[in-house]
Every structure is written in C-alpha cells, then in structure tokens.
Amino acid sequence: MIHTDILIIGGGPSGLCAAIAAAKSGAEVMLVERSQYFGGQLVKQTHMFFGSEKQYAATRGFDIGKKLVEEVKNSDNIKIFHSTTALGIYEDGVVTLEQKFESEEIYLKVQAKSLIVTTGALEKSLPFPNNDLPGIYGAGAVQTLMNEYLVKPGKRVLMVGAGNIGLIISYQLLQAGVEVAGIIDASPRIGGYLVHASKIRRSGVPIFTGYTIVKAEGTDHLEKATIAKVDQHWKPIPGTEKEMNVDVMCISVGLTPSSAFFWQGGCEMEYVRELGGYVPKRNRYLRTTVGNIYVAGDSAGIEEASSAMVEGSIAGLAASHDLGFVYEGYNREIEELLQELEGLRGGEKGIHIRRGYNKVGF
C-alpha cells in the first residue's frame, strides 16, 4: 500500500496545476497519468492560447504543457507515475492503479487522504449510415495522428462541428497540407470563437452552418459524404443534399465529462446540459459532496484549457489547505484564482457556462 496526502488522477492541464498548487504548502502529492507523457491534450495543441498572461496566453499549447511538466518534475513533493491507469475507488477510499512497466503490468494500491480527479472528457459521436467506415475519425484521433505521430489522416477532409475543436483542427489540417473541403454544423451559428472561424474562412474553407451529415459512402474506406440543411427541428430537409468527395470525416460534436470516479466515489451528481453531461456537485473551492474528493478541469464541466488550469490550481490549494497544510499566501492566492476564473467565464461567450455552474454549487 502506498500512502500519500493527495492523489491526483489525470496529468492534463488541470492535474498538473493541481499538483503544483498542492505541493506548495508541503503536502505530499502523487500524480498518475494513463498515457506515457504528461500534459494531456496540451501536447497536441499547436495554436496560441487565449486568456491572460497568467494562463500563458499567446503561448502555444504544447509549450504550456512543457512548462507545467518541468515545474512538476522540479518539485520534491510530487511523485509522478506515467503509463498508470487508475482502476477504481473502493469503499475504504483505496484507489487501485495499473502501471505498465516495460512488458509487465504492476498492480498498485494507494491510500490518499484526499483525491483530486482531473480525468478530462470523452468525445461524443454521431449516428448516421456507415459511420464506421475507415476514414471517419473523432477529432481527438485526427489531432493525435497529425500532431503526435506526424501522420496525415488523408487527403480531403469534411469537418463535422464548428465548435472551437472543429475549427482549430481544421486550421491544423490546412497547416499540415491537408485539404479541408468544408466545415458543417447543424447549429445555425458558429459555436467556436469567431476569430478561429475567420482565419479558416480566409484560407478558403467554407463553413456551412445549419447543415448535418446524412450518410457516408465508400467500398472499403470513406469516399463520399452527403450533407443536408436542417429544419428548425434539426431534421434534414429533402432536396437540400450536397455530396462531397472526401476520404476523411472528422467528427467534432462536443465532449462529455469523464465522470466514472465521481459515481464510484459516491459524489452527488447532476446532469447539466451546459457542462456536457453528468458532473459532481461542488463548492466554490471545487470540493465535492464527498469531503475529500475534489474536481477540476473538463471532468468538472466542459470548458477551455485556460479555466482547467485555474481550476486545477484552486483544487490543489484547497485540498492541501483542508488537510491542514499551512501556506502563507493561501487566502490571497485562492481569491485571485477565483476572480481569474470568473473573468474567464465573463462576456457573451461565457453565458452558457455560467448558467451551467449555477446549477452545480452546494
């Protein structure tokens, strides 16, 4: 049995920030990550981030990841475990882990005083005829192929979804020399940032809002996609079909929080459409209804990496503070972070997310 003060599950932007924040007060932190590397989705983000200097604005995502990993590695209080999957939480609070070590799998048990769950999100998919043809990918897979393995997913892509992820990946596909035939979204308006949409549009990629995917065709891989306009009930309008010759379709229709650990841990859960699905109720310091389980990042509600990092810092500071670790700057820092978070959720674009968060407090 491994004993630690705080166990953090998930080494993405919020998990890394949680570890750095928790370790500041002297708490012993263990950070586990399923993948071989830390940084989560940051590793694949080649674009510059929004936000303010505090959240590394105007720095490219992968560079932010490198900075955070460096900071974590430099801390004596943080033990990091890569290639390690958290399997479950037991009634006595013990968390079990499976660590891949060379060709072996090692089974570990951890007894932590507190747990911060930063497991991120899962991709949503779409039902349509032949959606299992090779060449039809989730957005995360396209980004992994391109930016992690440096493999082009194909020659000509139809992007399904004009949220930030769909827009950003379309731009990255263009940068990799892949043609983007168009971006469709069933919604009447572009969901992602308009600056992203405009920069793709001025590279010649059309954006079809109010369109959905009707079917995919191809013998052994995707060759053709049919799209159509939708009516006010989101149903395809007959006669508005367009055919597109594409060998790749990238499905980017949103994410849903990865919530398994909260269910298993006994946290009170709430279905919140604005946050992408089931999320644990939490107080402003991100403590769930189970006193020693904290939540941060996309597993708390689908948002941007900037707010995931701020949330991670809040959960990390709060978790160590609640365990009795004294950190002089605590009050000032946590209030500043809460204000930052409020700022990031301000404005027209934040309405949706603010409405969601109003539903999960306690």
Place this chain on the structure above:
Amino acid sequence: MLKISGVPSNKDIDQVFPSQERLEKGPVVIVECFETIPCNPCYTACHAGGIQAFKDITDLPTIDFEKCNGCTMCISSCPGLAIMVIDYSYHKDYVKMMIPYEFYPLPKEGEWIKGLDRRGAEVVKVKVLSVKNTKYQDKTQVITIAVPKAHYKKIRNIEAGDSNAKS
C-alpha cells in the same frame, strides 16, 4: 453574417478601421476582434498605449489610433490572428500591409503572390516586401506586403507557393 459564415461584413470592417485622415498619417493597427472572449495579450504586447487597458478580460480591445505607432508588436501576440497593421502613406499607388501568417512554405521577399480576401478568394497579386520570423513571433510570422490601393481593404490573407506544396 460573421456568426454564420465566419466572414465579417463591410460594416464590421468599417467599425475597426481608423479615419482616412489617420490612415494617411502612417502605419496603424486594425484589430478584427468582434466577440467578447476572454483574451488580452494584444494589450499586454502594446507599449505605445494604442491598445487600451481592459476593464474585464472579456472586453473587446479599444484602440487609440492617435497613440498607435504601427510598431507591429501586437500582430504575433493575437491568438486569433485578428490583427494587422496598415501603412496607407507608404506609396501613392500601394498600401503596405503587415499580416500574420502560419503556413509553410513562407513567401520570399520580392515575390508576387496571391492576395486573398476574407473568403479566401484571390483579389489581386501582391508583392512581398519582408518576412519577419524571429523568436518573438513564435512561428506566427509577420509578412509585409504591398497591395494596390484600389484593393487594400479587401485583402486579409495571402497564398504563398502552390497549396499542394504546403506539406
């Protein structure tokens, strides 16, 4: 239009342009930022006081065109690639434009390349005057182009080389 297709309208564009009088005085910033998203690096990058302090991080940038000296420091700092600098005083027949560009191959100095509008359609050939690609730009290169005056307000992008060679 912008929210449906990603293309700002002429009215949108007019709103972020300075007066003709200011344009004729020399280089000045154009910030095509129309949405209140949480982002302020343009302000942080500006040392001339041209981009005003933000009250809230979600405010749209407000520009003091008299203070802006067209230094171009903000261009590469904008994660949305929404900023360019225009020098209308450059030449009697040409406007000098400094735009952000993140594709390879980079255009070459002296080359005439396609000038694209906000839909990505070719408008007119433009001449590459310089390519700025230092550590500060962090791969968001600043390309300076000379654009025939009749077309400058439409130009927002370039296409360097043929698109098949981008890889």
